[in-house]
Amino acid sequence: MVDGDILLHLTEKELERDIGMSSGLHRKRFIRELESLKIAADYSAVDESNLDQLLMSLSPELSVYTYKVSLYLDL
Structure with missing residues (x-):
């Protein structure tokens, strides 16, 4: 699945x-x-740092990195 x-x-x-x-x-x-x-995608559930908003302001294509970076911030 x-x-x-x-x-x-x-x-x-x-x-x-x-x-x-x-x-x-x-x-x-x-x-x-x-x-x-x-x-x-709405990354707010895994993006407490609001990284997605920053990346979106630079370039919407950068938003795809939010999820991967958020995984490492939680370590």
């Missing part, structure tokens, strides 16, 4: 090998949509 955390970290290779998405075109489209989802 793929939960939200796993979904945010899926790679094209994992889509092919583990999920069975054999079409390269479908994998590329899925990854593109996943990147859009990462940008649009």
